[in-house]
Amino acid sequence: MTPKRLAVLDLVRGLAVVAMAVYHFSWDLSWFGFVDWPVSQGAGWRDFAETIAASFLFVSGIGLDLAHHRGIRWRSFVQRLAKIVLAAAGVSLATYFAFEENYVRFGILHCIAVSSLIALPFVRLSWAVSGIAALFVLTLPLWAQSFAFNGQLWLWTGLGTPDFGSVDYVPLAPWAGVTLAGLAVSAAFRTFGIWQRLTALRFENAAGRFARLLGRYSLPIYLIHQPVLYGLVWAVFQVNPAADRDALAFVKNCTLACQDSFGAPDICEAACGCTLEFLKTDGIWTALLVAPEEPGLQDRMNRRYAQCLADPEAFSSLDSSQK
Template structure:
C-alpha cells in the first residue's frame, strides 16, 4: 500500500552489486502497487453502495468479496516488505524512513479519528495503515536476516492464528495482536497475526532478490509494461490516494442517495432474505423477515439500523428482536397449516 522508502531501488551497475540507492525506481513495482490501489477503490466503492442500500448490505463483507479484500491487503503488505529491503538492504536510511513513518502514523491516526466520529460502533483502531506502521518498525529487525530464515518465519506468523486463539486476546488492548477468539467489530481490521507474516514474505523475497542480484531481471519488465506504465505515478503516491479516495467515493454515493435514495424497506427485505436463505427455506425466511421488519418499526429502530447509526444498547435490542422473530418463525413452521 504505502511504500516505506522514498525510493524503491536496486543494486549497482550491471554486473556488480551496489547500494540499493544507486539505480532509481522500478516502474513494475509502482505499477503493481497502483493496481492494488485501484482494486482497493473498487472494493471500497462496493462497500459504500452497500452502506447506502444500493446493493446487499453485507455484500462487501462476505463470500468472494472478503477474499478479494484480503488479497488486496496482502498485496500491499507484501510490497511493504519488499520495498523495505530495496530501500534499506545495505543499511537503514533513517531520515527518509522516519519521515515516511511519520506520514503513515499521521494517516492512521486520521482514519481512527474520522471513523470514530462517523461510525463510532465500528471505528478503525488497527486497520491497514496501523499494520503498515507496525510492520515498518518491526520489519527493520529482519532487513539483514537471511531470506531462508524470514521466509519460514513469515509462513509461521500467517499460520499461527489458524491453529491457536484465546479469549485472553479479545480485549481491545490485545485484540490487535490477532490471536483473539472473537473478532472485533471494525470497518477495517488488519491484525499483526497473520498479516505481518505477509510482510515477512515480502522481506524474504526482497532479500533473496538483492542478495542474488536479481533486480536487473525485474527492471527488464519495465519497457514491456506498455500503457500500464502510466499507472506508475499513482503507485508512487499511494498514501495520498489511500487517504483521499474513500472520502471522495463515499461523498459521491452520499450525494447520489440524496438525489435518488434506495427504498430502505426494499433494501431490508433483500438483505434479510439473502442472509436468511443461507440457512433456512423460503417460507421460514418470509415469516422471519416480516416479523423483524414489523418489530423494528414498532421499536423505532428501523431507520437508525438502516442508516448504520445504532449504538450498543440499540444493537442489543435488535439482537433480541431477531432472536424472538427467529423463534416465532420456527414455531410457526411446526404448526399445522389450515386447508
C-alpha cells in the same frame, strides 16, 4: 546494483490501489442500499479485501529491503514511518466520527507501521532467515490463539477474539508475516539477480503509466479516495435515495432465520419479501423500526410472516386484486 525505483513495483502497487478503490466503492454502494452485494460479509468479498491488504503489506516488505539492505537509512525510515502513523491516526479519527463504535482501531495503515518496525531488524539478514520469521508469524493464529488475548487491550495481536466491530481490522498475526514474506522474496530476488532482469520492464503504454502513477502516490490516494467515493455516493443518495437499508437487512436476516428452520432459500426469500411488503402496507413498518420489541407489533408481524410462509405470493395476489 538494485535500481532506486522499479517500474514493476509501482505497477503492482498501482493495481492494488485500483482494486482497493473498486472494493471501497462497492462497499459504499452496499452501505447506502444501492446494491444488495454482501460486501461486508460475503466470503468472496472478504477474500478480495484480504488479497488487497496482503498486496500492500507484501510490497511494503519489498520496499524495506530495497531501501535499507545496504544499511538502514534512519532518516528516510523515520520520515516514512511518521507519515504512516499520522495517516493511521487520521483514519481512526475520521472513522470514529463516521462510524462511531465501528471505527478503525487497528487497520491496514496501523499494521504497515508496526510491521515495518518488526521487519526492520531482518533487512540485513539473509532471505532464508526472513522467510522463517514470515512463516512463524503467518502461522501464529493456528497455534498461539488464546482467550488471554481477548478484548480491546490485545486486539492488535490478532491472537484473541475482538469484542468490537470495525470497518477495517488488520492485526499483526498473521499480517505482519506478509510484510516479512515480501522482505524475504525481495532479498531472494537480489541474491539471484531477478531484480536486475525486471528492470527491463517499463510498462510505457497508457495503462501502465497510469498504474505506475497511482503506485507512486499510493498513500495520499489511500487517504483521499474513500472520502471522495463515499461523498459521491452520499450525494447521489440525497438526490435519489436507494432501497431502504433497514428493509434489505430485514429480508436478509428473516431469510437466514427461515432457512435454518425450513431449508428452502427461494421460498424463504419470497416469504420474507412478502412479509415486508405487508408490514409497509399495514403501516407498521416504521413503528417496528422504532420499537421492534413491542408485543403487539411483533404479533402482527408474525401473523403476516405465517401467512406469507404458507403462500409466498400472498402479497402479490392482494396487490393485484386491488388494482
